[in-house]
Amino acid sequence: MNRLYLRRDDVAGIFLTAVVLAVIVFVLLFFPQTGQQNFGFGPEWQCARMGEGDPICVAGRKG
Numbered sequence: 001m002n003r004l005y006l007r008r009d010d011v012a013g014i015f016l017t018a019v020v021l022a023v024i025v026f027v028l029l030f031f032p033q034t035g036q037q038n039f040g041f042g043p044e045w046q047c048a049r050m051g052e053g054d055p056i057c058v059a060g061r062k063g
Contacts, residue, residue, distance in 0.1 A: 006014075047057040 044060050045057045046060050047055045049055045
């Protein structure tokens with residue numbers, strides 16, 4: 001059975017891939033996605049996220 005030997009370039013590639021994946025995970029965990037979020041209500045509801053607690057939602061007016 002042949003044993004796989006890693007060269008310096010292989011180790012550098014594995015390290016670079018691990019760093020890129022760690023940065024992506026960090027960004028997704030610590031920076032919330034901005035934009036219009038649906039909190040389980042229909043599209044006519046307008047919700048605002050509060051710093052603590054549940055969001056506050058009000059029904060939008062038509063017309």
